């Protein structure tokens with residue numbers, strides 16, 4: 001792999017000192033950041049040089065909750081209008097995911113992974129569902145991850161809503177995938193045990209997942225209290241909250257991701273905090289589905305690690321970050337939520353990802369993974385350790401990603417895809433798949 005020297009940019013390290021470096025150069029070798037040095041200190045370099053003049057240099061972005069499989073729904077107008085979240089699931093997602101073929105799984109993931117590279121998102125924690133094509137689906141997604149050069153943590157969402165056979169296949173797919181990535185120790189692909197949500201999982205199924213999960217010593221990835229109905233169902237049928245129920249089956253640990261947590265109560269927050277579960281906040285999705293907005297200020301106040309996902313609303317993490325701040329202002333008042341939201345993407349997502357990637361991601365620091373993004377930006381006000389978060393949310397988020405590097409490999413440069421992929425041809429194939437899928441819908 002060719003060494004890369006990034007020169008002349010403003011380096012937003014994201015390190016514990018929040019250092020913003022001027023007049024420094026970043027040397028990438030063998031997939032890692034091997035050196036950060038003052039200009040001119042790195043001598044006799046004969047690899048590839050990248051001029052980052054007029055740009056900020058940041059760690060690649062991490063998305064902690066996504067659904068690659070949602071890509072082919074874009075423009076689908078056949079779902080009946082939905083008045084609440086359960087109708088959204090019944091009228092759209094649960095009708096759609098059943099119809100996905102393996103080819104649809106592949107192209108929806110490939111399109112989304114290409115988009116990730118173009119938006120500086122180098123790591124995606126995905127949650128997959130395709131009840132008509134379960135076994136092998138995560139391998140199919142993995143092919144697109146290898147092709148695009150990003151990193152991904154994959155799982156299959158187990159649910160009882162399609163009958164026992166599909167439940168068992170879902171469990172099997174997670175087990176196969178986790179065994180594979182654990183054996184391979186792959187630097188780009190990781191796994192979690194996926195579950196849809198507590199309200200579509202019986203106690204018997206949760207027990208089976210617990211038994212398999214304990215053998216694998218893994219974390220879990222599940223939607224929790226996204227809508228109030230999840231909690232209502234749990235109290236009505238099981239006499240306890242969603243989080244209490246998951247705790248009873250030993251599914252909460254420091255590798256578990258609970259997506260949404262819009263309607264968790266104080267006691268559930270205490271449990272999530274105690275169990276060190278990460279919460280994935282998805283503000284655009286919450287607004288789109290009108291389920292409310294997770295109280296990030298309160299969750300963080302309880303000591304919970306809250307990261308930022310997109311729930312497939314976008315792969316652009318900077319867009320999600322901005323919306324997250326407005327939503328928290330609307331929920332509380334404009335004085336609240338700035339640090340809590342800034343930290344979701346710019347600190348906590350790395351903490352979450354590093355639970356799977358052994359402390360390698362989310363920081364421009366010597367020895368860390370060479371996941372780097374260059375974004376066009378001439379700061380109009382002082383940009384330093386004290387101001388960089390404001391620059392990211394209000395200014396850099398409105399700028400264009402120029403270059404994306406993951407594991408020391410250039411995926412996107414000068415706003416052009418650098419991969420061995422014909423994007424137009426992939427999109428054409430995706431449209432063909434979409435037309436057929438919409439016919440089956």
Ligand SMILES: [Zn+2]
Nearest residue numbers: 127223259311
């Ligand atoms: Zn989701």
